Amino acid sequence: MATVSRVASSTEPSAGATGASVSSRAGRHTLLPFGTAAALLVAWQVLAWAFALPIYIAPTPAQIARTLVTELPTLLRNFVPTAAESFVGFLLGNAVAILVAVLFVHSKRLEAALYPIAVFINTIPILAKAPILVLIFGLGMTSKVVIAAFICFFPTLANMVRGLTSVNPQSLELMRVLSASRAEVFWKLRVPSSLPFLFSALKIASTTSVLGAIVGEWIGADLGLGALIIEATHNFRSPLLYATVFVASGWAVLFFAVVSFAERRIVTWKPGESA
Numbered sequence: 042m043a044t045v046s047r048v049a050s051s052t053e054p055s056a057g058a059t060g061a062s063v064s065s066r067a068g069r070h071t072l073l074p075f076g077t078a079a080a081l082l083v084a085w086q087v088l089a090w091a092f093a094l095p096i097y098i099a100p101t102p103a104q105i106a107r108t109l110v111t112e113l114p115t116l117l118r119n120f121v122p123t124a125a126e127s128f129v130g131f132l133l134g135n136a137v138a139i140l141v142a143v144l145f146v147h148s149k150r151l152e153a154a155l156y157p158i159a160v161f162i163n164t165i166p167i168l169a170k171a172p173i174l175v176l177i178f179g180l181g182m183t184s185k186v187v188i189a190a191f192i193c194f195f196p197t198l199a200n201m202v203r204g205l206t207s208v209n210p211q212s213l214e215l216m217r218v219l220s221a222s223r224a225e226v227f228w229k230l231r232v233p234s235s236l237p238f239l240f241s242a243l244k245i246a247s248t249t250s251v252l253g254a255i256v257g258e259w260i261g262a263d264l265g266l267g268a269l270i271i272e273a274t275h276n277f278r279s280p281l282l283y284a285t286v287f288v289a290s291g292w293a294v295l296f297f298a299v300v301s302f303a304e305r306r307i308v309t310w311k312p313g314e315s316a
Contacts, residue, residue: 100280105287108280115269115281116288123266124292126182126254130189131246131296138194139239142201146231147223152202163195167253171260180261189253193246200242204235240304247296251289 082102088094089101096104109116141159145152162170171188178184208230216226258267266289273282 097277097279100283104280105283108284109287112281112284116284119264119266119269119285120288120292122182122185122262122264123251123254123258123289126185126257126265127189127250127292127296130186130253131193131250133186134190134193134250135197135243135246137190138197138242139201142198142205143227145202146205156202159195159198162191167192167256171256175257175260184260185254185257185262185265188257189250192249192253192256196245196249197239197242200238201235204238205231207238208234236308240300240308243300244297244304247300248293251293251296255289 086101086103089099100108141155145156167188170191174187174191175184178187212230213226216230221229254265255267255270258265259271262268266285269285270282270289273279273285
């Protein structure tokens with residue numbers, strides 16, 4: 042028996058080795074997107090050279106990088122309003138969606154009356170809603186914030202309603218047996234159950250809020266990444282156009298990463314599991 046136990050222990054991987062292998066795999070998975078992006082940029086550069094593409098059609102990554110440096114003051118000046126509009130719109134749209142979801146969960150009659158209207162409004166393309174909102178709220182920052190909030194609203198509403206109602210029936214019955222109040226059921230059971238669904242929606246909203254702000258700037262603005270995209274397109278300044286798109290995408294990716302980091306810190310369980 043002692044011999045068998047020694048053989049078994051010698052064949053089982055140690056905890057340190059297992060942890061090291063997991064860490065190594067995580068590191069490779071982290072580096073994989075960067076390697077893929079680098080390979081795509083190299084392929085883009087080579088193809089642009091090989092086919093001698095005009096700069097106004099498809100600038101090379103090197104030309105775009107040079108524009109990012111030379112036009113940095115212009116890009117930063119236009120980045121600030123877009124970042125502010127998308128961030129405030131993200132907060133506003135999600136806050137209203139969470140509040141409405143809570144009302145729907147506590148009043149089925151209200152949900153039956155208003156949920157179809159929310160679905161109908163969501164089916165209207167953002168390019169159709171944006172001019173109306175600009176006419177109502179003007180050409181300033183307010184209209185861009187409202188457009189960004191609109192584009193964030195429905196995904197968070199739908200996910201939050203589902204999350205608040207996806208409570209484990211046994212847990213809910215236990216809370217009732219213990220004579221828990223509606224507030225206790227809400228904070229101790231419904232809110233923890235809804236957080237995975239909420240963060241799924243927030244990750245979507247973090248990128249779509251940037252899109253909403255840019256669309257609002259397309260409709261009417263003198264400053265912002267959306268306005269700069271329109272200006273660069275009309276003047277055939279393709280390197281500046283691509284550089285602006287890269288800045289907007291970079292902000293959206295950073296926003297998404299921050300929300301994902303918050304999710305990993307706050308939500309340590311899966312939907313359906315208890316907190």
